[in-house]
Amino acid sequence: MGFFSNMRKPEGKLGNIQLKSMNKEHTPVSLWGLKHLNISPDDIVLDIGCGGGMNINRMAQTAKKVYGVDYSIESVKLSKEVNEDFIKEGKVEIYEGNVMDLPFDDDSFDIVTAFETVYFWPDIVKSFGEVKRVLKPGGMFLIGCEANGTNNLGMKFFNKVIDMTFYEDNDLVGFLDKNDFNEITVYLRDGKNKEEIIKKSDGEIFKIDDDYNNFSISDRFVEWMTVTAIK
Ligand SMILES: C[S@@+](CC[C@H](N)C(=O)[O-])C[C@H]1O[C@@H](n2cnc3c(N)ncnc32)[C@H](O)[C@@H]1O
Numbered sequence: 237m238g239f240f241s242n243m244r245k246p247e248g249k250l251g252n253i254q255l256k257s258m259n260k261e262h263t264p265v266s267l268w269g270l271k272h273l274n275i276s277p278d279d280i281v282l283d284i285g286c287g288g289g290m291n292i293n294r295m296a297q298t299a300k301k302v303y304g305v306d307y308s309i310e311s312v313k314l315s316k317e318v319n320e321d322f323i324k325e326g327k328v329e330i331y332e333g334n335v336m337d338l339p340f341d342d343d344s345f346d347i348v349t350a351f352e353t354v355y356f357w358p359d360i361v362k363s364f365g366e367v368k369r370v371l372k373p374g375g376m377f378l379i380g381c382e383a384n385g386t387n388n389l390g391m392k393f394f395n396k397v398i399d400m401t402f403y404e405d406n407d408l409v410g411f412l413d414k415n416d417f418n419e420i421t422v423y424l425r426d427g428k429n430k431e432e433i434i435k436k437s438d439g440e441i442f443k444i445d446d447d448y449n450n451f452s453i454s455d456r457f458v459e460w461m462t463v464t465a466i467k
Contacts, residue, residue: 269380285353289315417465
C-alpha cells in the first residue's frame with residue numbers, strides 16, 4: 237500500500253503513521269466543522285470513516301455516546317487506542333464496517349458525522365441513504381470537507397494521484413436531495429476574506445464574519461466546506 241492509497245483505506249505501518257498525522261493535520265478543519273454542530277449531553281452520535289479517532293474523542297467530551305465506524309482495520313485499531321478511556325467508561329464503541337452497509341439498526345443516532353471521507357464513498361447516493369436509515373427522524377447529518385471541489389491545480393493533482401472525488405456544494409446538496417433530506421445548509425469558508433458564506437435550502441445566501449484563525453497547509457489551495465442536513 238502506498239502513501240496515496242492509504243488516504244482511501246489506511247493499511248499497515250505506513251497507514252498507522254498517516255492516520256496519526258491526519259489526526260493532527262485535520263484538526264483545524266474538523267474544529268471548524270464541529271462549530272456547526274450543537275451536541276447535547278443526550279445525543280448518540282456516529283462518526284463514519286472515523287480514521288484515527290480524534291473526532292470521536294472530541295464529540296465524546298459532550299455527547300452521551302459516540303460510535304465510530306471505518307472499513308480500515310488500521311483506522312479501527314488507532315481509533316480504539318485514542319479513545320481507550322472513553323471505551324472503558326462505555327462512552328465510545330468502534331466497529332469495522334462500510335458506509336454502504338452500516339452495522340447499525342434503523343433510527344439509531346441523533347447525529348451522524350463524516351469528516352474528510354465522502355470523497356472515497358463508492359456510491360454516494362446509496363451511502364447517503366444508509367446514513368439516513370440509521371439516523372433518527374429529526375437527526376442531523378454533518379459532512380466535513382477540507383476541499384470544496386474548486387477545480388484548481390492542487391485539486392487536479394490530488395484527483396490524479398488518489399482515487400477520490402472532490403464534490404462541490406451543489407453536488408452534495410443534490411445527493412442529499414435525492415434522499416429527501418430536509419433543511420440542507422452549506423457553510424463555505426472564505427479564509428482570505430475571513431468570511432463564511434451560508435447557503436440555506438430555501439435559496440437564501442448570506443455571509444458572516446469568520447474570525448477563525450486556525451489555519452492548515454491546505455488553506456493555500458482549498459476552501460473548507462461543511463454541509464448539514466436533517467432526516
Ligand atoms: C482521509 S481519512 C479521514 C479520517 C478522519 N475522518 C479524519 O478526518 O481525519 C478517510 C477515512 O475514511 C475511511 N473510509 C473511506 N471509505 C470508506 C467506506 N466506504 N466505509 C467506511 N470507511 C471508509 C478510510 O478508511 C479512512 O479511515
